[in-house]
Amino acid sequence: MTFDLTPTVAQHDLARRVHEFAQDRIRPVAAHYDRTQEFPWPVLEEAAERGFYSPLFYRDLIGDPTGLSIPMFMEELFWGCAGIGLAIVMPALALSAMGQAASPEQLLQWAPECFGTPGDLKLAALAISEPEGGSDVRNLRTRAIRDGDDWIIEGHKMWIGNGGIADVHVVNAVVDEELGHRGQALFVVPGGTPGLELVRKLDKLGCRASHTAELKLDRVRVPRDHLLGGEAKLDHKLAAARAAAHDGHRAASATLGTFEQTRPFVAAQALGIARAALEYMTAYANHREAFGAPIIDHQGIAFPIADLATRIDAARLLTWRASWMAANGVPFERGEGSMAKLAASEVAVQTTERAIQTLGGWGYITDHPVEKWYRDAKLYTIFEGTSEIQRMVIAGALGAAEGKPPLHVELQPSGGAWNKMFGRGTERRTKAASAALLMKDRVPDPLRRAAMKILRPPR
Numbered sequence: 001m002t003f004d005l006t007p008t009v010a011q012h013d014l015a016r017r018v019h020e021f022a023q024d025r026i027r028p029v030a031a032h033y034d035r036t037q038e039f040p041w042p043v044l045e046e047a048a049e050r051g052f053y054s055p056l057f058y059r060d061l062i063g064d065p066t067g068l069s070i071p072m073f074m075e076e077l078f079w080g081c082a083g084i085g086l087a088i089v090m091p092a093l094a095l096s097a098m099g100q101a102a103s104p105e106q107l108l109q110w111a112p113e114c115f116g117t118p119g120d121l122k123l124a125a126l127a128i129s130e131p132e133g134g135s136d137v138r139n140l141r142t143r144a145i146r147d148g149d150d151w152i153i154e155g156h157k158m159w160i161g162n163g164g165i166a167d168v169h170v171v172n173a174v175v176d177e178e179l180g181h182r183g184q185a186l187f188v189v190p191g192g193t194p195g196l197e198l199v200r201k202l203d204k205l206g207c208r209a210s211h212t213a214e215l216k217l218d219r220v221r222v223p224r225d226h227l228l229g230g231e232a233k234l235d236h237k238l239a240a241a242r243a244a245a246h247d248g249h250r251a252a253s254a255t256l257g258t259f260e261q262t263r264p265f266v267a268a269q270a271l272g273i274a275r276a277a278l279e280y281m282t283a284y285a286n287h288r289e290a291f292g293a294p295i296i297d298h299q300g301i302a303f304p305i306a307d308l309a310t311r312i313d314a315a316r317l318l319t320w321r322a323s324w325m326a327a328n329g330v331p332f333e334r335g336e337g338s339m340a341k342l343a344a345s346e347v348a349v350q351t352t353e354r355a356i357q358t359l360g361g362w363g364y365i366t367d368h369p370v371e372k373w374y375r376d377a378k379l380y381t382i383f384e385g386t387s388e389i390q391r392m393v394i395a396g397a398l399g400a401a402e403g404k405p406p407l408h409v410e411l412q413p414s415g416g417a418w419n420k421m422f423g424r425g426t427e428r429r430t431k432a433a434s435a436a437l438l439m440k441d442r443v444p445d446p447l448r449r450a451a452m453k454i455l456r457p458p459r
């Protein structure tokens with residue numbers, strides 16, 4: 001599958017349907033949920049009725065080899081409201097982590113439990129971060145110990161989306177202390193399991209429609225089969241990590257791998273906020289007059305808008321590329337997932353801040369949505385890896401990829417033998433074209449046209 005920016009008919013239709021949903025159902029209630037911090041159940045119900053809240057929907061989108069479906073969906077949804085968007089897609093983030101670790105049987109068992117069905121919705125949470133360690137996953141202190149036919153999980157989790165109210169919590173815990181973050185595993189902890197305590201719902205700056213919580217796991221007991229991937233796979237993974245540690249190699253961390261995969265989703269969410277703010281401030285600047293002209297006629301207003309539009313498009317291209325790479329199993333050898341997340345989250349903050357400036361005093365009060373978008377956007381430089389962590393990942397990856405050519409040179413080429421011989425830029429083609437040009441006045445028109453057809457570059 002080559003990287004192609006042309007959407008399929010289904011993708012086009014999806015973007016239109018999500019946009020309508022965001023415009024008609026999300027935007028009108030966004031300020032209410034931002035103010036009250038209530039969980040937006042009615043909007044989730046409607047999302048489910050429209051097919052945007054189901055495991056198969058997200059598996060389909062994530063598996064789409066064009067890579068475009070998931071970022072197109074996320075951008076439109078989060079254009080409506082990032083807080084409500086997070087409430088809707090939180091189970092998909094948990095499902096994505098589960099998808100990387102779970103056996104097919106476990107996925108079949110737990111994926112429906114993450115979403116439920118219209119009229120009987122369920123929630124899911126992904127619980128990784130802890131009070132002492134968000135960025136530094138080596139610092140995670142939640143432990144899981146085997147006890148007969150069960151696992152006992154003990155620990156403290158912080159900033160967990162849907163934490164404590166979810167039907168399914170995907171929780172990571174250290175199972176081998178010596179291996180540190182390479183000795184971690186993911187467990188399913190169903191809501192209501194004794195010992196799983198919602199300490200408090202967190203009072204946030206932005207994305208306030210989403211529920212974020214502090215959790216305690218006080219000797220939470222789950223059956224053996226709640227270990228995602230099963231024990232044989234875990235033993236194998238731990239043995240590989242031990243061997244790698246012994247040989248001084250780096251072994252992959254499941255926790256970090258989870259975040260790498262979801263970075264393009266999250267980047268697309270930030271783009272939704274950025275685009276909302278860009279559109280809003282552009283429309284405002286077109287109509288607001290100062291010193292006898294629409295303020296967009298002043299370069300001080302117009303140039304930042306132009307710069308931000310350029311940066312948003314650049315971030316979108318990075319996001320679509322990363323999503324295409326993830327869907328096609330192309331590894332992020334230069335931190336491409338992190339590049340997308342970094343660029344998109346930073347441009348979301350810059351654009352929303354600029355939107356406030358463009359609206360002046362009106363931007364600073366709640367009559368317009370730009371102050372909310374600014375508060376929402378700020379989350380994106382923090383969660384799923386802060387901007388500093390993305391820079392560390394990119395720099396580390398660049399160091400490891402030293403001497404390699406750029407990605408587009410390294411990728412497996414497409415096209416057949418005819419393309420290799422006579423494709424654009426080949427020596428044969430250039431020589432033939434030059435010879436044809438020299439003869440152009442001596443060859444009759446129909447013959448020249450026929451030759452031009454033959455000379456058309458093969459794919």
Ligand SMILES: Cc1cc2nc3c(=O)[nH]c(=O)nc-3n(C[C@H](O)[C@H](O)[C@H](O)COP(=O)(O)OP(=O)(O)OC[C@H]3O[C@@H](n4cnc5c(N)ncnc54)[C@H](O)[C@@H]3O)c2cc1C
Nearest residue numbers: 126127128129133134135159160161382383384385386388
């Ligand atoms: C609203 C919200 C929702 C969230 N949802 C979830 C969720 O559902 N599940 C979940 O597991 N987690 C979630 N998180 C947690 C989030 O992923 C962490 O907050 C994030 O990873 C940062 O960790 P930290 O807060 O511990 O900051 P720290 O790791 O303590 O970092 C503090 C600062 O130091 C910087 N820093 C750290 N190390 C370095 C370094 N080596 N070099 C340079 N700078 C560095 C960081 O970039 C940051 O600026 C959420 C957070 C928020 C705010």
